[in-house]
Amino acid sequence: MSVPNIVREYRAQGDGYQNLKLQSATLSKPKATEVTIKIHAVSLQFRDLMVSKGIYPQQKSNIVPCSDGAGEIVALGQEVKGWKIGDRVCPNFALDHIHGDVTKEILSTGLGGHTDGVLREYVNVPVHSLVRIPEHLSYEEGSTLPCAALTAYNACHGPVPLKGGDYVLILGTGGVSIFGAQIALASGATVIVTSSSDEKLQVAKNLGVQHVINYKKNVNWDEEVLNITGGRGVDHIIEVGGPNTMLKCINAVRYAGWIHVIGFVSGGDNGIPVPLAIMKAITFRGILIGSVKQFEDMNRLLTAHKIRPVVNKVFSFEEATEAYAYLESQKHIGKVVIKLA
Known part of the structure; x- marks a missing residue:
């Protein structure tokens, strides 16, 4: 699969989700221990509303929002082992929370708050942050796992x-x-x-x-x-x-x-x-989300019981602001998802 050099991404200016800006950006090649993920779906959470308004603690300015994405690997860094092109994955909420307790340093790797998130067409993430999506789930369902589940x-x-x-x-x-x-x-x-x-x-x-x-x-x-x-x-x-x-x-x-x-x-x-x-x-x-190890443990439980996430409504990538508005209305039951690919 050819990976484009120019991709689309949203940026949050901190003045409300109504002003989320969809723009073009250059996609770099993955570093030696990174993979490139083509994002298929993103799910929203209450934190995303806070980030969009600029009221999330110590958030990065002009950030790519959202922490919860699901997609497929489309490129591998030269030192990546155990993963292949086409694998269906989610990056963990905090990229460096592999196991054990959260730390201040781990917190600073939280997607869509302290570091650029997943509301974009492609993203490079460290291989240690990856978790496989259970086979019985779609990309839309998989995108609900990193934070809420x-x-x-x-x-x-x-x-x-x-x-x-x-x-x-x-x-x-x-x-x-x-x-x-x-x-x-x-x-x-x-x-x-x-x-x-x-x-x-x-x-x-x-x-x-x-x-x-x-x-x-x-x-x-x-x-x-x-x-x-x-x-x-x-x-x-x-x-x-x-x-x-x-x-x-x-x-x-x-x-x-x-x-x-x-x-x-x-x-x-x-x-x-x-x-x-x-x-x-x-x-x-x-509770501050969880680790890659817990994510893997959870996926075994979801698979054993064939648990399917409750996805309430799916919006297109171009309808991101409408998805935010629907989340804010609190009319939803379960999860609100934005579909990209």
Whole structure:
């Protein structure tokens, strides 16, 4: 396959996704330990909205946005071994997070925030960042894995992996939340999902979720969680709401349970009530995506259970700003994808 010298890419100026700029750029040859990927699909996440507005911490200026891409290898650096032209791959969210804990140095290799991302036709990435896309998934489905799926997997199967019979509470029905439900169910857990939309809760039920709660109709949803668990509380919580939902999560979690802090889409400025957190011996764990090793482990689980990502809507490359607007509207269930090739 011939690889072009001039390719198209988007750049975020930091003044809103409405001003994403599609432009031409020169594609360099891959370095000795890099590969060139032809991007077929990119999925969006809440972080991409922050980057587009210039409010993501320490973001690079005039950046190629987006961290979650899937494509095929079209060129190999001279020292690359174990990969071939045509392999279907995703680069990891943080290019240098191969295994173990995240570090400040690893964080600086985060695609689409600290370093140029994947909202472009071709990208060169280090070979150590590559993960194969499960064979049963399309490129569009594969593009949803690097952030949303891996974040959910890291929460469910981190230092204390959930086990069969555990109760898992999942806030919302966005990308991380839907993957959290699928992974928890595949791991034998009983899952509770909250949403303000009965339509979105029906999608969760269709995935096999055992308990759903509409938090608009039931403002005391934390008490309902306690009822479902016989007063004990849940073992794990996928917490994407942030300050405004934290107090109810602290009430809903069991003593010595885990609250996996992933997002802050509900806003607010409440702090964690420290005495209560101590009295319940709660573990709060901030989740910053995951490593290549965890990505590979997760893909084995997805393959074993033939789990398919929930892709809500697909936009063309030229419709990137419309895709961002749809994500911001929060009408989506699961993932919003931009298709290139």
